[in-house]
Amino acid sequence: MEEAKWYVVHTYSGYENKVKANIDKTIENNRDLADKIIEVRVPMEDVIELKDGKKKPVSRKMFPGYVLVNMIMNDETWYVVRNTRGVTGFVGPGSKPVPLSETDMKPLGIKTENVSIDFVEGDTVVAVAGVWKDTISKVSKIDYNKQVATITVELFGRETPVEISFAEVRRMR
Numbered sequence: 001m002e003e004a005k006w007y008v009v010h011t012y013s014g015y016e017n018k019v020k021a022n023i024d025k026t027i028e029n030n031r032d033l034a035d036k037i038i039e040v041r042v043p044m045e046d047v048i049e050l051k052d053g054k055k056k057p058v059s060r061k062m063f064p065g066y067v068l069v070n071m072i073m074n075d076e077t078w079y080v081v082r083n084t085r086g087v088t089g090f091v092g093p094g095s096k097p098v099p100l101s102e103t104d105m106k107p108l109g110i111k112t113e114n115v116s117i118d119f120v121e122g123d124t125v126v127a128v129a130g131v132w133k134d135t136i137s138k139v140s141k142i143d144y145n146k147q148v149a150t151i152t153v154e155l156f157g158r159e160t161p162v163e164i165s166f167a168e169v170r171r172m173r
Contacts, residue, residue, distance in 0.1 A: 002072045004038045005099035007081075008091035009067045015086035016042045019067050022084045036077045039070040043108050046162070048131070057155065057162075062108070066091070073097060117142075117149075119171040125151065129168040136172065 011019045020040045027033045043062040048055050067087075071077050078097070081087060090097035119125055119139055127135045132153055140161060141150035148163040155162075 002074075004036075004070050004072045006105060007069050007071060007073065007097050007099055009069055009081060010088045010091055011065055011067055011086050012088065013065050016061060016064070016067050019084055019086040022086065023067075023069065023081060026080055026084065030080075033077065033080060035072075036074070037069065037071040037080070041068045041070075043068060057160075068100075068108070073099070117166050119149070119169070124172045125149070125169045126172055127151070127164060127168055128170050130164065132162065132164060132168070139169075 009019065020042050023037065023040045027037050044059045045062050046057060046059050049058050050056075069081055071081070078090075082089065089095075092098035121139050121142055123139050125137060125139055127133050127137075132151075135151070135153055137151035137153060139149045139151055142148075143150070143163070147166045149166060149169055150161050150163050151169070152159050152161050154160070
């Protein structure tokens with residue numbers, strides 16, 4: 001069986017989430033595609049915006065106008081994705097889609113290599129780098145695909161779940 005690879009799909013501006021939803025719905029309605037189109041992502045980044053003198057955490061699209069699709073490329077999957085409403089085409093020369101390399105994927109938080117971590121859900125951890133440095137919290141969720149742990153931090157007086165990279169967190173001893 002062929003290996004699934006990540007491809008970049010160009011969309012109309014502002015249609016990224018609609019394209020993701022439409023492809024997901026197509027996969028849901030056609031079970032044969034579920035094994036071929038593995039995942040659709042709109043890469044987001046968490047940033048702190050300063051508005052009216054107050055810091056506010058927001059998520060925004062890393063690449064407006066683009067969606068990432070992890071799929072096995074064949075005529076059927078190409079046709080389904082290419083003919084999804086809001087899609088203008090695949091990124092690549094002419095009509096030939098080019099998969100992302102491992103190096104291209106690392107900054108996107110999509111990693112395929114296995115990483116071992118010394119904590120599990122429910123463990124108390126401390127952030128050792130990044131925005132949440134020195135924050136102590138419990139791990140509520142672990143996502144090995146994105147290589148992030150979800151921890152709870154106090155933000156504006158409320159408990160807020162945030163994703164933090166495995167590299168930025170250590171288990172409390």
